[in-house]
Amino acid sequence: MREFWPAWSREWLDLIVPATQVLLIGLAAWLLQRLARRLISRLGEHNLPPDVLAVVRRISGFLIYAAAILLVLERLGVSAAVLWTAFTGFAAVAAVAFFAVWSVLSNIFCSVLIFTTRPFRLYEHIEVLENGEKPGLKGRVVDINLIYTTLEEDSAEGQPANTLQIPNSLFFQRAVRRFRK
Template identity: 60%
Template sequence: MLANLREQSPAWLQAWYVEATLLAQVVLILLAALLLRALMHRLISRLSRRYDLPIQITVSARRIAAFLIGFGALLMVLERLGVSGSVLWTAFTGFAAVAAIAFFAAWSVLTNLFCALLLLITRPFRLQDHIELLEGGDRPGLRGQVVDMNLIYVTLRETHPQGGESLLRIPNSLFFQRSTRRWKGEPEALPAPAGSGDRGSPLPSPAAGGGGSAVGFP
């Protein structure tokens, strides 16, 4: 059928038939990739709204899907342009080896990414919750209100007894190495550090009092 179409086409078009066919194939591949990317973005957006996923997870999923679709389209275009399969396979294995080395070099970052996924699934706390990351046993530790959760850190807002606030960023992996206490309601402000008040009176423990009761998570 294509041969008959080529014979029936004008003479000036027959000279450019191969190039025109190649260009049409490349355009079709790019259009299919763009359509697939739009469908994946819509699917990810629906899943994000349905399961109330954080915006960081949604954006990361969109970028990964766009990269995979674009990489696949690039391989198909190169194949249409005459690049041999062995060259493509060699390039792909080399890229995979470099990526594997980079992953091992950034192991701590990958650990935080995996822990972010576990925090999203298990939901030990949510945004605006008041939590405390215990140092060991029941000793007071890092404490504040959760104001942000991303792929690397959980950000807490600390309220100081002297007045003022500060932001504390805790790596996600740390929540799986220590016990976490979640407060129901807003607890009392952190006690003043030693030396700032009466040295003869003991400092109150955060676990002993507060505006709300505490729920412990191992």
């Protein structure tokens, strides 16, 4: 086929053909996604919950566009073995990093839950119960941050108050007693 083209155009064909293929893959993915959305909308007419439809729409979009990206990368010369190696390497590093920061992420998530569900409020007196036999950690809440909740213990007159920094995740592992005035 290249014999029919002038010599100066062969260089451009090496760019035009892959670019056209990438555009066609993108167009096909877009049309396929529109078709999938239309089919999912028709399924919704049969009394499927909107939550389920939204999840199915997102999953179908992700799968279609992920496949399109893989096809584009293949057309651009990236081998599937290299992609798979990169993906598994990234997944392994991400898993190790996730487990390394699990306690920090847990405390941050629990702080968000404390701020939204409000099991206790600032300046309230609370006790984190250990079990039925032992007294728990008790005091007045003086600070709530992303990792810790700070309690000020009750102290004798004239004595400095001690503070306890309790990891936020502990409030969701133990029972909390609130003392109301």
